[in-house]
Amino acid sequence: MRELTIKDLYKSYGSISILENVNLHYFSGTINGLIGSNGAGKSTLLNCIAGYIDYRGTIERKHIESVGLLTANPYIFPRVTGHEFIRFALSAKNRKEDTARLYQLNALFELPLNRFADEYSVGMLKKLHLLALLLQDNDLLLLDEPFNGLDILSSAYLSELLLELKRQGAFIFVSSHNISQLIKISDTLTLVENDTAVMKSDSLTSIEKEIEENAKSKVKKMLKK
Amino acid sequence: MSSFIYKQILLIFRLKRTIFIRLLKQMPLPYIAFLFVLATVLSYILLKIDVPTMWKSLLTVAVAHTFLCSQVQYRSEKVWLLKQYSYLLFCSYTIDFVLITIPFFLLNPIFGITACVTAIFYAAFRSLLLQKPKISIVVPSPFFVKSSFLWHAQMRYLIPCAWILILIFVIIGHLNDNTNLAFVVFGGGTFLACVATIFQSEKLDFIQIYTDEKQFIKRTIIETVLNTIIFMLPLAMVMIFLFPDNQWIILLVFASVILLNINALWIKYAFFPAQSLVLVLFPVSLVFFGALATTIYGLVLLPIYYAFLFRFYKKNIRKILMNDERIDN
Structure with missing residues (x-):
């Protein structure tokens, strides 16, 4: 079983602290949702987990060799077709192209793989990167705002796909502002707020209610003024 | 490990070559002709210039090459993408920086080799360099008017x-x-x-x-x-x-x-x-x-x-x- 243990994690940008004393533990075969307000540090936490930025503390990745990260704004090389990008992403990870699986997955995303990817919309670009990450069979999948820019049908497909991958034992992290969608698919929810991160694995719907109540009382207070 | 780095270099080189050829095909012919003439003239001038090989000139080459390389900036999204793959960011930087050594090679082969060495070291430094912080503190500069770009x-x-x-x-x-x-x-x-x-x-x-x-x-x-x-x-x-x-x-x-x-x-x-x-x-x-x-x-x-x-x-x-x-x- 793959495990991820975060011990005494600290991360700051200059004098501005983002994460302080974060201690968390996750297992494979789960989807772990990350929620928090804008700039709270969700992407930073994902980047720390991936090991792409420096941090203070320890992040133990047990039996995790390859990590796939879908960034919030994925990059695409100019004048490269979708298919060529996928081939590139697979070769760069030393993986062979499984054409049958590619077309099987693309039946879900419906991407025009022979078109230049720099002509894709934001949603299509996300799907393309996701497709490449799924074909890479990474031990750990980190998805930063994967539902942003996706149409309703693609969002539903993605949710189902992630659930199916989880059943097959995948280890997935998903950050999103869409809490209802996250609750539907997540086994745990990690709330990143006020320089720290707290994980909840039961009564996830209560978090959504709590946020709604909080918003209601704030709006009421503001209107009274 | 070296065979893997070689494979990654080959991979990113092929990708860059494909992009270059496709971008070139999109350019109007007069532009291509103009750029070709310009490159030929510049190459001729560089070949004709005679600079003695001394430690001072080699140092100047290293500094000039590093300055030129520092002007090559990747978008942060591109850096994140390349960072996902082992050595790919380093390989990408190396190819770009080695391309910049061409004028130095035309000037003097020893200058070119010096620039190549600088390219590899600087590529390693840049790929290990940490990402710029998202939140940068803006310090007002006395050299610019208040509403500058x-x-x-x-x-x-x-x-x-x-x-x-x-x-x-x-x-x-x-x-x-x-x-x-x-x-x-x-x-x-x-x-x-x-x-x-x-x-x-x-x-x-x-x-x-x-x-x-x-x-x-x-x-x-x-x-x-x-x-x-x-x-x-x-x-x-x-x-x-x-x-x-x-x-x-x-x-x-x-x-x-x-x-x-x-x-x-x-x-x-x-x-x-x-x-x-x-x-x-x-x-x-x-x-x-x-x-x-x-x-x-x-x-x-x-x-x-x-x-x-x-x-x-x-x-x-x-x-x-x-x-x-x-x-x-």
């Missing part, structure tokens, strides 16, 4: 350093009775500092926030002239104080730098956002300026050149703003 603010640390260095060299020139040193550093240094600031790349959004091209043109010219004056005036006053016999030359240098900065500004926006084209055309314009300076006809040709450039500049800005309106609709 963000790309001016990007130079807020380098510009004051350059200013202090120029001042130090001017004083050294005065103490050693070396007028040439003081003038070269005053003119060349201020010109390079200002041009490096103007050529900082910004996103299209920075143009698209303007309602019409007149507003953009007015704002950019005022800011360029004002920023140049703020940067140069104290230095010019020091120069006049130290070299009172040459005050007319100092004023001429002052006016020339302002004119050259306007030239840089208009060339940048005449071909915006094609920065690679600008980096080729700007040195060409400098050579053209040099040619004009040798003839009396320069007095007539210079205003014509500026008028043409302004027309291109205005047309391109209008095109960018019109495209934005189309997107909005």
Whole structure:
């Protein structure tokens, strides 16, 4: 079983602290949702987990060799077709192209793989990167705002796909502002707020209610003024 | 491990080659012909120049090459993508930096090898370099007017350093009775500092926030002239104080730098956002300026050149703003 243990994690940008004393533990075969307000540090936490930025503390990745990260704004090389990008992403990870699986997955995303990817919309670009990450069979999948820019049908497909991958034992992290969608698919929810991160694995719907109540009382207070 | 790095280099090289060929195919033929002629002429000039191989010239090559490489900036999204794959960021930087060694190879093969070594070390340094923090603290710079562009603010640390260095060299020139040193550093240094600031790349959004091209043109010219004056005036006053016999030359240098900065500004926006084209055309314009300076006809040709450039500049800005309106609709 793959495990991820975060011990005494600290991360700051200059004098501005983002994460302080974060201690968390996750297992494979789960989807772990990350929620928090804008700039709270969700992407930073994902980047720390991936090991792409420096941090203070320890992040133990047990039996995790390859990590796939879908960034919030994925990059695409100019004048490269979708298919060529996928081939590139697979070769760069030393993986062979499984054409049958590619077309099987693309039946879900419906991407025009022979078109230049720099002509894709934001949603299509996300799907393309996701497709490449799924074909890479990474031990750990980190998805930063994967539902942003996706149409309703693609969002539903993605949710189902992630659930199916989880059943097959995948280890997935998903950050999103869409809490209802996250609750539907997540086994745990990690709330990143006020320089720290707290994980909840039961009564996830209560978090959504709590946020709604909080918003209601704030709006009421503001209107009274 | 070395075979894996070789494989990654080959992979990213093939990708870059494909992109280059496809981009080249999209370019109009006159542009390709022009670039080819320019490259041939530059190569010929570089082959003809004879620079002795000394430790000083090798050091200059290393510094010049590192400076050129530092101008290669990847978007953060691209860095995140390449970071996902082992050694790919390093390989990508290495290929780009090694390509920059070509002019040094033409100058002298030993210079080329020196630049290649610098390329590999600098690529390793850049790929290990941590990402810039998302939140950057904005320190106001005394060298820029309050509402300057963000790309001016990007130079807020380098510009004051350059200013202090120029001042130090001017004083050294005065103490050693070396007028040439003081003038070269005053003119060349201020010109390079200002041009490096103007050529900082910004996103299209920075143009698209303007309602019409007149507003953009007015704002950019005022800011360029004002920023140049703020940067140069104290230095010019020091120069006049130290070299009172040459005050007319100092004023001429002052006016020339302002004119050259306007030239840089208009060339940048005449071909915006094609920065690679600008980096080729700007040195060409400098050579053209040099040619004009040798003839009396320069007095007539210079205003014509500026008028043409302004027309291109205005047309391109209008095109960018019109495209934005189309997107909005």
